[in-house]
Amino acid sequence: MVTTPKSRIHALANRLYLSDSYGALLHLTALMDSDPRTLVPKSEEERLSWEGHMLGLVSALHCVAMHEQQWEPHIASEIVDSLLNQARYILQEPAHGTGV
Numbered sequence: 001m002v003t004t005p006k007s008r009i010h011a012l013a014n015r016l017y018l019s020d021s022y023g024a025l026l027h028l029t030a031l032m033d034s035d036p037r038t039l040v041p042k043s044e045e046e047r048l049s050w051e052g053h054m055l056g057l058v059s060a061l062h063c064v065a066m067h068e069q070q071w072e073p074h075i076a077s078e079i080v081d082s083l084l085n086q087a088r089y090i091l092q093e094p095a096h097g098t099g100v
Helices: 005-015 020-034 044-069 073-092
Strands: none
Touching (some): 005 020, 020 073
């Protein structure tokens, strides 16, 4: 059975009973954060804007996790940080390239 990085990242979320939408947001966030070619700012203003977007995506992951599982903020933070690290690792594995 062939699995893609995207499906493996979705499975990370599913194992914790988080929604498919959460898995999609996790994949997007990890993808944008792990592939330097994804974010190529044309100016300092654009770089700062993208940095803000990334912070917003991570915040959204925390909020959705707390909402879907009724986790306390400190629990959600630990779990989301772990999920993001695992997702980044999946995307950086040599056999998967950009992880799309």
